[in-house]
Amino acid sequence: MSNHALAERHRLAELLAAAGPDAPTLCAGWSTRDLAAHLVIRERRPDAAAGIRGGPLAGWTRRVQESYAGRPYEELVRMFRAGPPPFSLFSLPGADEAGNTVEYYVHAEDVARAGDGPAPAAVPAGRAEALWRRLSLPARMEAGRRSPVRLELCHPDGRTLAVGPAGPATVRITGEPGELVLLAFGRGARARVEVDGPHDAVEALRHALPLPERG
Structure with a gap:
């Protein structure tokens, strides 16, 4: 059975590692370090993830993300690549695939398309169908x-x-x-x-x- 979220997780981790901590992304105002911190707290800090899309907890989320962004960049990439911990909602059967296939595809392209590198590679047919x-x-x-x-x-x-x-x-x-x-x-x-x-x-x-x- 295909696991498109896992494939996109590994692709995104590779792109982050290759780009380094200070590369631009398509997320307005975020470097690759900021994006890596966002990805880690999203699945490892449910108390902070609740404010990612704004609302009364947005300030707390921002402070937690800034704290994580201060960690060594290689540690952030390693944590993201390792996947969700057992207490994360994304560790439930099917949750990673359902909740992260699109998320990781978009953020991988945020890194890949922010610079002036080569045109993005074609998306595998099965993954393209999952995105549709x-x-x-x-x-x-x-x-x-x-x-x-x-x-x-x-x-x-x-x-x-x-x-x-x-x-x-x-x-x-x-x-x-x-x-x-x-x-x-x-x-x-x-x-x-x-x-x-x-x-x-x-x-x-x-x-x-x-x-x-x-x-």
Whole structure:
């Protein structure tokens, strides 16, 4: 049975190790050290993980993450690579795969695409399909909530996912599943997608979501 989260964990750990502690990422304001600290507390400090997405515990989460970021970088990468400890929710059967396949894919690309290195490698077919199956929730909760127009996210094989407000104009965005995932999570400026729709609708979307530079 495939374990895409485990494969992405190892890929992300390798990218972090190769980049070193001070490399940029696509996470605004975060270096690779900050990202590594985030990954560690997310599965090893449930008291701090609760504030990752904001709310009343956000300040506590920030302080804990800053504390972890002060540790030796190699230790952070090693802890992340080792996987969740027994007390972590992610150690429950199936939880790592369900909760981290998309998370680790996105963060791996945050490291890989932050610099001017070679184009990202193709995603294995099975993993691409897993990303497509998991696209609906982030697309609706992230891109769909921010978009001022109807979005139609299009798989190259013809499958589509519509999100965002209904209206007279629709913007079609076509790309491989991984690229659509990156767009949904606000990394569209570095995603390899094609954007098509009425000019006014595309421009309105561009003000709400990062999109690739105009061709």
